[in-house]
Amino acid sequence: MTKMSGWKKPDSMSIVFILLGAIMLLFIFAPPLKTVFSSSPGTLWNTLLEEDVYSSVLLTIFAALTATLIGLFLGVPLAYVLARHQFRGKRFVEAIIDVPIVIPHSAAGVALLFVFGSNFLFGKILNGIGIGFFRSFTGVVIAMMFVSVPFLIDAAKEGFKAVDVRLEKVARTLGASAWKSFFRISLPLAWRSIFSGSVLMWARGLSEFGAIIIIAYSASFLGWSPKVLPVLVANRFDFGLDYAGPVAAIAILISIITFIVLRSIAYRGEKA
Amino acid sequence: MTKMSGWKKPDSMSIVFILLGAIMLLFIFAPPLKTVFSSSPGTLWNTLLEEDVYSSVLLTIFAALTATLIGLFLGVPLAYVLARHQFRGKRFVEAIIDVPIVIPHSAAGVALLFVFGSNFLFGKILNGIGIGFFRSFTGVVIAMMFVSVPFLIDAAKEGFKAVDVRLEKVARTLGASAWKSFFRISLPLAWRSIFSGSVLMWARGLSEFGAIIIIAYSASFLGWSPKVLPVLVANRFDFGLDYAGPVAAIAILISIITFIVLRSIAYRGEKA
């Protein structure tokens, strides 16, 4: 007499929604998948062995990592302040944080030049201490950081919000200073969100093209002069889709695989 | 005898965190602000009156809007399914949704060509019904949609999650079908998140450069053949920062102002 209740028979809405959702997923996932499978593994391997490809991969990964580390140092405190304090204009500050997501990427590159270019304030300071910006590793890092740091700040903010503020309060009454309560309670409990925000920031940095092409078409790095991966792809596309395909596939593989692996580490052991 | 408690005296951590946070905010907000104020209002106005600038503004805004509307139609159902149902592989599906954020933008353009290009499956279908993709308005819309739809889906998902599922259940027992309960209860209660997700999607579409430059350096639109704003900025930058500045300022102004205004509409009446 085993039977399923009527509830389990999907209603018309569920069917339509799942169908529309599947189209959406197909739209999102088909292009990268098609790109990856359009090149044979052999072609991908040979492409990866080209000097301007592997130097580009190294530059891109390393620059994005540097940007993420600086982002952690400056962004996590901001996220904590926003998660814990109420103040006038907080909405506005939160809107500002998302500004880099919404301004056109090439305009972001131009805007960064306006501030960090050698004729301008921060640029002069950087120059003064011997750090170049235009066509430099620093320029790449700053561009990546600018466009990607909102993801880290937003994720960290949500992470801190999810930590019961009373845990910190109890820690204080037990003798912990504000610093100790932050490092022993808040940070360990929010690390999952911060880590997955960092992964997103890193991956988003990796993906940046518009701001970087304005600032650093190529950058000197470890004796090479590589372009970042997105620039390399666009550069090769000038010679046609067949030529750009394998590099695009490599770029996609690197970002998707690291993103999904690191993200699953962040969520390991946690329920859906 | 009025005095403030010791609690109100900021501790050293608050001071350091606010300082670091302020640096972060300055880093984010100074470049766009500097760019906007580097051109006089008169210059901005004259630039806006140039045909290739205003046609570009119209193309960009309208294409991003079209992308957002399609995103709403396909993305909101997916978001609802993800918010309400548990299934194996849900984590993976959620990771897939964020893939467009993390793959290099130029690679995304290449990937879209692999699927929508005239030699490929969807491209053939589009061609068959007389819709071009390469260098077309459709291409711009699809590129924008691809890179920006994750923002809408994620926001809508969070919005639906915040609606107590028991409201829908009560509606069902009161005689509402699944559809009615969705349109009368779930959607009105999640609209704020969906709207602010749409704003973010729209603004993110506006900002796309890498994928679009691969697919549509310029597109035919209302008799003109404009480039999207980010491409126009990069294009003008080839002639120098002074030439690109005003267009970058216009692009930044349009995106920031619409973003902040629409966002404050979304949150109007809600507490911080």
Add this chain to the structure above:
Amino acid sequence: MISIKNLKVNLGDFFLQNINLDIEPGEYFIVLGPTGAGKTVLLEAIAGLYPVLEGEVWIGDREITDLSPEKREIGIVYQDQALFPHLSVEKNIAFGLKMRKCPKNEAKAKIDAIVEVVGISHLLKRSPATLSGGEKQKVALARALVTEPKVLLLDEPLSALDPETRERMQRELREIHSRVELSVIHVTHDFEEAIALGHRVAVLNDGCIAQIGTPEEFLRRPSSEFVARFALTRNILSGRVTGIENGCTLIDIGGTKLRATTEANGEVRLSLRPEDIFISKEPLQSTARNCFLGVVSDIADRGSVIYVTVNLPPDFVCIITRQAFDELQLGKGAEVWITFKASAIHVF
């Protein structure tokens, strides 16, 4: 009116199974269980809101197991009321009528009637956010009742309320129920609420029904120690049957010999309700077969009543009114006599 036959649902960690309930028309039926016993899921399964693995749900002679929730004519009220926050009180109540395409005049008449019964006519234009807990509860009740369901499901409807409102709402629930005759299934974890409201009560434990009966049966004859504890029977003791004397069974509980009316043998567990024990300064002349001298070891003041623990050993918890307590002038360490009938002892 409503019959649940062999119901089985998956609760993730465990199953709710072998659930058989027959609820009479107009009966106020309570399902009692601790937090996490699956009480809410049981209601949702009945309403068609949670998948059923096995079993059937019938309303009268019509099986509804496969019906979608909107066709079942079963109303539900949740603990935190689940009012639609974007609709006014009036529109909340009208929602069900609108969904069922009830003509406007008729809807108005029905709303006016139910609002009268529940006593919330003055709240119609308000937004749910501005209501107090008790008011919200009444609106949720009116919203469910206005569609004239065959069965009303109440999911811990009073536990989010403060004690005073809860008592008042219990009384009002009894009154509303007596005015609109329909079958109610009310789940709660509060034993006193069950006793105060239920015609019959079912106790859930480990996914099964541990006992079904009237409140009186739960107080007098709990089927197991679990039920006895849940019924706040504060004295649950172990003993050994040692013989029979004058028609009473003698039970040795660590030296003290109780007289009980049971046919059990060997090691036994038994319960004794605090209100069945009489405390006095002098030994009592009565027909009660058990009378012992002990020492007051704990006093728990509850305002109107006071729980006095008397140690023989073992500890016996007794309840007395404040008035009696003041008259007896009890304090910790005082010597008192406790007296109870042989029939007050219940052996599991």
Add this chain to the structure above:
Amino acid sequence: MISIKNLKVNLGDFFLQNINLDIEPGEYFIVLGPTGAGKTVLLEAIAGLYPVLEGEVWIGDREITDLSPEKREIGIVYQDQALFPHLSVEKNIAFGLKMRKCPKNEAKAKIDAIVEVVGISHLLKRSPATLSGGEKQKVALARALVTEPKVLLLDEPLSALDPETRERMQRELREIHSRVELSVIHVTHDFEEAIALGHRVAVLNDGCIAQIGTPEEFLRRPSSEFVARFALTRNILSGRVTGIENGCTLIDIGGTKLRATTEANGEVRLSLRPEDIFISKEPLQSTARNCFLGVVSDIADRGSVIYVTVNLPPDFVCIITRQAFDELQLGKGAEVWITFKASAIHVF
């Protein structure tokens, strides 16, 4: 031990103000108030976790108003315990000692001692997520107590527990408190909890203290109707003083004339506790000055005790034990006599 002088804090919608409390060393002090009265904020202000607008906090003869929370030696336990989820029970308890740089051996000895007192030695290696509500509460208590605070603040520590555990924990709190002598401020919305635990009680209403006193004073002499309602004094009536007879004041409550010992005049509000009313089938021969015939209009069964409403009019709610109820064989509509002393009537 701890003195709060003229405290004022901002609660957003309103202020908590004119708060003056002097708590003795070793006193168990209860702050009672409805949900949203600012009880938690009051505790956090005392602990230095919430900004104080005006006023002072003293421990002994040391002002601590400006001290940061980690220097105040005030422990706090929240309603849902707020255990650090990423630390084991042992590390939760050790946290405070570690922060205070207590040497390892000494810390171990202190933990062993407190764990013994609270009775959780067997839980040390467990993760907080695996504990039951009562166990969590004890761990939170041990964590606060191990640092030997001067004052312990308890924020509704028992209200998240089920009724049986709550009763047990009340008893254990009393015992733990008697073993570790320190001042406790315990906030709750549960009047019975306040009565069961508090040496003294303060009632909060509208941001001010409405009354401070012993539990007995709250039961016998509530300062206002608000307090009386909160103390679950079920009979609150309006009347008019009509004269004096044999040393008793006559109060007319809608036709029925009560005899009270008050010097009030004119229109009055009065309260009468249900346990002060005696129910009988025959008029009672006693020194009690008030004796009336009425009709049973409602019966609310609470298991051990039963609330019987007798209508004269007006309604009088009386409490009797189940045993007495069974003996009287009461039913709705039965005629009964109610009897109470003149001194049982409290006029506000």
